[in-house]
Amino acid sequence: MSIILRILLLFASVISLLFVQRRLRKSSIRMGDTVVWMFLSGLLVLLSIFPQIAILAAALIGVQSPVNLVYLIILFFLLFQCFLQSLRISELEEKMKQMISDAALSDLADGETNPKPQEKC
Amino acid sequence: MNELLVVIPAYNEEMNIRNVIRDLREHADMCDILVVDDGSTDGTSAVCREMRVPVARHRVNLGLTEAVRTGIRAAIKLGYSYVLQFDGDGQHDASAVGRLLAAAKENKGDILIGSRYLKEDDGPPGKRAGRWLISLCIRAVCGQRIADPTSGMRMMNRRVMDLFADSRFYQPEPDTLAYLIRRGFSVVEIPVSMHERLYGESYLNLSESLRYCFRTITSILLLQWLR
Numbered sequence: 001m002s003i004i005l006r007i008l009l010l011f012a013s014v015i016s017l018l019f020v021q022r023r024l025r026k027s028s029i030r031m032g033d034t035v036v037w038m039f040l041s042g043l044l045v046l047l048s049i050f051p052q053i054a055i056l057a058a059a060l061i062g063v064q065s066p067v068n069l070v071y072l073i074i075l076f077f078l079l080f081q082c083f084l085q086s087l088r089i090s091e092l093e094e095k096m097k098q099m100i101s102d103a104a105l106s107d108l109a110d111g112e113t114n115p116k117p118q119e120k121c
Numbered sequence: 122m123n124e125l126l127v128v129i130p131a132y133n134e135e136m137n138i139r140n141v142i143r144d145l146r147e148h149a150d151m152c153d154i155l156v157v158d159d160g161s162t163d164g165t166s167a168v169c170r171e172m173r174v175p176v177a178r179h180r181v182n183l184g185l186t187e188a189v190r191t192g193i194r195a196a197i198k199l200g201y202s203y204v205l206q207f208d209g210d211g212q213h214d215a216s217a218v219g220r221l222l223a224a225a226k227e228n229k230g231d232i233l234i235g236s237r238y239l240k241e242d243d244g245p246p247g248k249r250a251g252r253w254l255i256s257l258c259i260r261a262v263c264g265q266r267i268a269d270p271t272s273g274m275r276m277m278n279r280r281v282m283d284l285f286a287d288s289r290f291y292q293p294e295p296d297t298l299a300y301l302i303r304r305g306f307s308v309v310e311i312p313v314s315m316h317e318r319l320y321g322e323s324y325l326n327l328s329e330s331l332r333y334c335f336r337t338i339t340s341i342l343l344l345q346w347l348r
Binding site for chain 2: 097100101103104105107108109
């Protein structure tokens with residue numbers, strides 16, 4: 001990995017660490033959700049300070065250039081995150097629909113302005 | 122209490138809903154009516170209350186599928202044996218309700234579709250093409266010809282109501298028809314006549330229709346094997 005790339009990586013990961021930490025302090029993100037981003041930033045800092053790790057791992061796995069391995073790791077990580085997000089959105093949508101439907105039904109059950117469906121139409 | 126609850130999903134239908142309710146009262150007195158107001162921003166709910174028809178109101182718009190599901194859940198809670206999904210835009214003909222209920226009671230099928238295209242083939246060519254394609258897919262997957270899979274007039278018995286009410290995988294949509302047929306439910310079409318909608322716009326405009334068609338076909342052909 002070139003020295004410029006290392007500096008860039010270091011710079012970007014430190015900035016993102018700071019950003020996540022600031023968000024956390026403003027409590028606009030939950031603690032649990034920051035862990036994974038902290039972890040990624042930490043990994044990038046580590047790799048930019050000790051590129052030997054990437055070089056060694058690339059040689060072991062058989063990836064031609066260490067920087068490709070770094071990209072691969074980031075890519076995999078992001079895809080996985082993306083899938084997890086989809087999962088969470090689905091769950092949230094499902095809960096929201098259930099709640100809105102339940103609210104509508106309970107209004108129907110105790111609504112004073114609402115005639116009961118039992119009444120002949 | 123009657124055995125049949127007619128569920129009318131309505132989104133901004135204050136112009137049409139009055140006529141729909143009047144039509145049902147006139148031509149289908151063997152049923153109870155429930156309007157599911159899917160977060161309308163107009164006076165849909167107010168019109169229904171004024172006409173003394175019960176309304177279940179979604180606080181935000183969730184879409185047709187969820188509106189129907191809420192109606193089905195209400196029907197189960199109140200102990201109805203059959204649910205008929207009935208459009209709030211005046212397209213459906215209330216005089217068909219009696220025939221559908223009679224067919225349901227004779228156990229003609231678990232799902233009865235009020236089908237316009239058993240009689241004559243009309244409608245705009247774009248819609249026809251989409252319907253033909255969906256119909257073809259259903260036929261390819263489960264071998265049954267359904268002339269009007271997109272019809273919004275569906276009668277279902279308790280067995281089907283229970284499925285639709287609880288699981289997120291079952292939706293009262295055409296792709297589910299194919300899945301249900303393959304699972305051994307019987308789906309039967311009953312010929313009905315329909316009107317053009319009176320006022321306002323349908324849920325489906327062109328891009329929505331294309332997306333709907335694409336999603337339905339993908340679901341029929343691919344996703345149901347994974348269920």
